[in-house]
């Protein structure tokens with residue numbers, strides 16, 4: 001699914017793109033700001049990250065922070081969330097970071 005967004009076969013509201021990552025609005029937002037950032041390379045879950053992916057994963061998180069700044073939620077606070085496997089709520093098996101903000105977040109998360 002996210003590979004198809006990355007290759008533009010499935011439309012998405014893209015908010016950032018470079019040669020390694022792509023960010024787009026979540027179609028089912030859970031907060032006033034809810035975007036996703038994905039690597040263009042297919043990695044199924046956080047358990048499938050290889051040594052060669054370290055720079056890519058760092059870039060993915062840095063991009064998440066940049067998008068939070070652009071969305072105006074960096075100072076007040078935001079979450080970068082990565083779910084892994086069913087009990088954590090992972091529904092698409094292509095690693096993605098949720099960028100969530102614009103409202104007060106609770107701890108522990110549900």
Ligand SMILES: [Zn+2]
Nearest residue numbers: 002003042094
């Ligand atoms: Zn994929």
